[in-house]
Amino acid sequence: MDSVGIVSYGAYIPRYRIKVDEIAETWGEDGDSIRKSLWVFEKSVPDIDEDTVTIAVEAARSAIGRREIDPLRIGAIYTGSESHPYVVKPTSTIVAEAIGATPLLTAADFEFACKGGTAAIQACMGLVGSGMIDLGLAIGSDVAQGAPGDALEYTAAAGGVALVIGRSELAAEIEATYSLTTDMPDFWRRDGMPYPEHGGRFTGEPAYFRHIIGAAQGLMEKTSTTPGDYDYVVLHQPNGKFPMRAARMLGFTERQLGPGFVVPHLGNTYSGSAMMGLAAVLDLAEPGERILMASFGSGAGSDAFLVRVLDEIRELREKAPSVSELLKDPTYVSYATYARHKGKMKM
Amino acid sequence: MTVPRFWRKLKHRYNLLGTHCTTCETYYYPPRKICPKCRRRGEIEPHRFKGEGKLLTYTIIQNPPEKITAHAPYVLGIVELDEGPRLTSQIICSPEEAEIGMRVRSVFRKIGEESAEGMIYYGTKFVKL
Amino acid sequence: MREVAIIGVGCTRFTELWETSFRDLFVEAGLSAIEDAGVEGETIDALYIGNMSAGRFIEQEHLASLIADYAGLASINTPSTRVEAACASGGLALRQAVLAVASGHHNIVIAGGGEKMTDVGTGDATDVLSAAADREWEGIMGATFPGLYAMIARLHMHRYHTTSEQLAQVAVKNHYNATMNPRAQYQREITVENVLTSPIVADPLHLLDCSPITDGAAAVILAPGEIARKYTDTPVYIKATAQASSTISLHDRRDITTLDATVAAARRAFEMAGVTPDEIDIAEVHDCFTIAEILAIEDIGFFKKGEGGRATEEGLTAIGGKIPVNTSGGLKACGHPVGATGIKQAVEVTEQLRGEAGKRQVDGAEIGLTQNVGGSGGTAIIHILQR
Numbered sequence: 001m002d003s004v005g006i007v008s009y010g011a012y013i014p015r016y017r018i019k020v021d022e023i024a025e026t027w028g029e030d031g032d033s034i035r036k037s038l039w040v041f042e043k044s045v046p047d048i049d050e051d052t053v054t055i056a057v058e059a060a061r062s063a064i065g066r067r068e069i070d071p072l073r074i075g076a077i078y079t080g081s082e083s084h085p086y087v088v089k090p091t092s093t094i095v096a097e098a099i100g101a102t103p104l105l106t107a108a109d110f111e112f113a114c115k116g117g118t119a120a121i122q123a124c125m126g127l128v129g130s131g132m133i134d135l136g137l138a139i140g141s142d143v144a145q146g147a148p149g150d151a152l153e154y155t156a157a158a159g160g161v162a163l164v165i166g167r168s169e170l171a172a173e174i175e176a177t178y179s180l181t182t183d184m185p186d187f188w189r190r191d192g193m194p195y196p197e198h199g200g201r202f203t204g205e206p207a208y209f210r211h212i213i214g215a216a217q218g219l220m221e222k223t224s225t226t227p228g229d230y231d232y233v234v235l236h237q238p239n240g241k242f243p244m245r246a247a248r249m250l251g252f253t254e255r256q257l258g259p260g261f262v263v264p265h266l267g268n269t270y271s272g273s274a275m276m277g278l279a280a281v282l283d284l285a286e287p288g289e290r291i292l293m294a295s296f297g298s299g300a301g302s303d304a305f306l307v308r309v310l311d312e313i314r315e316l317r318e319k320a321p322s323v324s325e326l327l328k329d330p331t332y333v334s335y336a337t338y339a340r341h342k343g344k345m346k347m
Numbered sequence: 348m349t350v351p352r353f354w355r356k357l358k359h360r361y362n363l364l365g366t367h368c369t370t371c372e373t374y375y376y377p378p379r380k381i382c383p384k385c386r387r388r389g390e391i392e393p394h395r396f397k398g399e400g401k402l403l404t405y406t407i408i409q410n411p412p413e414k415i416t417a418h419a420p421y422v423l424g425i426v427e428l429d430e431g432p433r434l435t436s437q438i439i440c441s442p443e444e445a446e447i448g449m450r451v452r453s454v455f456r457k458i459g460e461e462s463a464e465g466m467i468y469y470g471t472k473f474v475k476l
Numbered sequence: 477m478r479e480v481a482i483i484g485v486g487c488t489r490f491t492e493l494w495e496t497s498f499r500d501l502f503v504e505a506g507l508s509a510i511e512d513a514g515v516e517g518e519t520i521d522a523l524y525i526g527n528m529s530a531g532r533f534i535e536q537e538h539l540a541s542l543i544a545d546y547a548g549l550a551s552i553n554t555p556s557t558r559v560e561a562a563c564a565s566g567g568l569a570l571r572q573a574v575l576a577v578a579s580g581h582h583n584i585v586i587a588g589g590g591e592k593m594t595d596v597g598t599g600d601a602t603d604v605l606s607a608a609a610d611r612e613w614e615g616i617m618g619a620t621f622p623g624l625y626a627m628i629a630r631l632h633m634h635r636y637h638t639t640s641e642q643l644a645q646v647a648v649k650n651h652y653n654a655t656m657n658p659r660a661q662y663q664r665e666i667t668v669e670n671v672l673t674s675p676i677v678a679d680p681l682h683l684l685d686c687s688p689i690t691d692g693a694a695a696v697i698l699a700p701g702e703i704a705r706k707y708t709d710t711p712v713y714i715k716a717t718a719q720a721s722s723t724i725s726l727h728d729r730r731d732i733t734t735l736d737a738t739v740a741a742a743r744r745a746f747e748m749a750g751v752t753p754d755e756i757d758i759a760e761v762h763d764c765f766t767i768a769e770i771l772a773i774e775d776i777g778f779f780k781k782g783e784g785g786r787a788t789e790e791g792l793t794a795i796g797g798k799i800p801v802n803t804s805g806g807l808k809a810c811g812h813p814v815g816a817t818g819i820k821q822a823v824e825v826t827e828q829l830r831g832e833a834g835k836r837q838v839d840g841a842e843i844g845l846t847q848n849v850g851g852s853g854g855t856a857i858i859h860i861l862q863r
Contacts, residue, residue, distance in 0.1 A: 049416045049457040053469060057455040085467055094469060098361040098455055340418055348616055377613045404732055406626035407679035408618060412606060413599060415618045423623050425727045433727040435614045447634050458617060
């Protein structure tokens with residue numbers, strides 16, 4: 001297989017934020033202790049007219065615009081999300097039309113809780129690597145759902161990332177990928193239900209930690225690398241505490257984790273979470289540097305990637321908004337506005 | 348608006364796809380099959396607009412029409428694209444931010460839906476540049 | 477082309493008419509016009525029916541047959557035609573009737589207009605009315621009718637320093653005029669403060685800047701000028717009928733603050749009548765929103781562009797002013813049963829020219845003008861009437 005990697009990337013984060021304290025106050029909880037236990041201070045909130053599709057389109061347009069890619073070269077679009085606005089009718093076809101990639105391509109939507117986006121990356125790698133397509137577009141996008149008053153509400157955020165996967169003109173090569181999957185009922189949403197259910201503490205050790213650590217260690221074994229061989233580590237960020245602990249358990253330092261650690265002021269963007277961390281690292285990584293990214297999706301599984309940054313990354317700088325720019329100057333909203341934006345008030 | 352009617356011009360809504368008359372060099376959005384200036388002498392070709400322009404005038408709607416995805420009050424404006432044509436669209440900003448002459452750029456948003464069970468209408472709105 | 481005269485007029489009460497159906501509205505207006513003209517049903521050669529949207533207001537199309545039938549004219553097979561140009565449907569029905577008589581094809585013709593708007597809720601009515609704009613490129617984007625006129629108002633204020641107070645003066649004047657019109661929907665005075673403290677509908681327009689939802693119908697009987705005196709001692713002659721189109725969408729206009737259709741129709745009408753704006757004694761104009769009256773008096777040529785607000789503030793359009801405008805109370809206070817409006821304007825001007833306008837009579841009025849607008853200005857119809 002030829003080398004395969006990232007030709008371009010784009011991110012999108014809605015401009016609104018709600019502070020954890022504001023949510024806590026609404027439910028009579030102690031904001032201070034929640035902030036400390038989650039290590040999340042605020043989360044992004046979609047506008048009333050934003051959803052997984054619009055976020056996916058904005059991220060995809062950013063990725064294409066960053067490198068002025070001819071959208072007709074894109075042979076596959078896969079969008080991973082746990083909040084596709086249609087249960088039946090793909091997000092990816094709307095994205096395809098909105099970026100002008102139709103009609104000669106294949107498209108489908110992926111769902112694997114928070115790792116639908118990294119599954120899309122792997123699918124694109126396969127198609128690109130085998131020569132079936134020229135470029136593939138892998139998107140992770142979510143307007144994550146949390147029932148009012150549920151613990152998820154403190155972190156469930158909105159955002160998305162799109163990666164253009166190709167064989168040439170690579171800004172970063174994906175040197176290896178490694179996945180680990182088991183049947184793990186830690187978190188789910190039944191058909192027709194508005195909000196997910198989760199297993200509380202069960203989502204921790206047997207779910208998140210066992211899978212993400214297994215995949216990251218598997219990748220390092222497969223590639224004969226150790227944490228010291230990496231400049232950055234990006235782990236799925238359902239909150240601040242989990243990836244910090246997992247990174248420590250794997251042997252990574254805070255310096256390696258820091259640049260891709262976006263959760264404290266963004267929240268958990270689900271399918272966009274690990275990919276947002278990757279985008280934040282690509283915004284500043286230098287050629288030759290190495291990134292370990294591992295996603296986690298409840299249900300459960302983890303996809304780990306070894307990404308090596310190439311010279312072409314310099315061509316991509318400042319051609320599209322960086323993650324830190326997208327996080328800058330947010331508009332803070334009240335719980336009432338947040339509830340309106342998220343359609344939590346049924347009229 | 349029924350599904351086929353929306354679908355028919357879906358690309359034009361998603362991507363500001365309009366037309367250009369090569370005879371008189373005038374740009375049109377929404378698309379036109381006949382150039383109002385040249386009529387039969389006009390040569391029409393598709394044209395995709397860059398999506399930047401300025402706010403010509405605006406209002407703040409307090410009573411939204413049914414099926415429109417926006418919470419009142421919202422800003423509705425006439426945008427003049429840099430290439431010339433003008434269109435009606437929502438401007439995503441607070442009522443206090445809106446200003447005649449303000450530079451804007453296009454974004455992809457939900458513009459409405461048939462009903463809770465029905466089709467979602469996506470399209471182009473504008474944000475302050 | 478023959479000269480055409482109005483020999484009879486009729487109009488229902490304009491208000492929420494819960495007891496009266498669509499067909500009954502037309503019959504009531506038509507019968508009173510027929511009685512006023514003193515014509516027999518057999519002598520009526522044709523009917524023209526102006527209506528915007530019975531299809532959506534009452535789920536009824538084929539109005540031509542329906543109205544001919546319930547007017548008792550289907551039994552003698554009188555030809556009937558429904559015409560539609562949104563809010564200008566009435567004016568257009570009048571114009572079609574005038575052309576039919578002027579051409580010599582018909583002699584006695586009835587032009588009626590009406591709308592039954594209260595059989596649906598306010599939300600539905602608003603949606604029906606917004607179909608007068610471009611549904612695909614304005615309505616779907618979140619535009620409402622007040623919104624479109626509000627965008628005109630905002631730019632007019634920006635460019636010409638027109639004020640919200642000046643807009644409010646239009647409503648105040650028209651409400652005052654309506655206190656003297658027993659047909660009017662709102663026969664009560666309001667103040668500038670009332671307008672400015674009423675809820676905002678589409679900034680800068682307040683609720684009291686907007687015309688209401690109304691039921692009503694109006695009718696006029698036309699005859700060739702040379703035989704008009706056979707029916708009435710006070711024929712009113714139609715000196716000009718003019719119509720003009722403009723883009724359906726507001727955004728496509730050359731100038732957002734000018735209704736080019738009004739400008740073109742006015743130019744054609746004044747040329748046809750051989751008169752100038754200064755010679756007009758009274759005018760009924762299409763004040764669906766207060767800003768629309770400002771536009772009308774500028775675009776017709778009563779005042780220079782940008783000076784309509786000040787002219788209104790100075791009382792130049794009040795009864796007793798330079799050019800009394802909307803003595804009926806206009807769409808704002810007399811009410812706006814969409815399809816009826818263009819005909820009602822002709823009824824009002826006819827009554828004024830006959831000297832039968834009661835307390836709101838403009839002394840010595842000889843020449844009057846009506847201006848009826850469809851949508852945000854996609855169609856304009858102007859008639860000039862002379863006694």
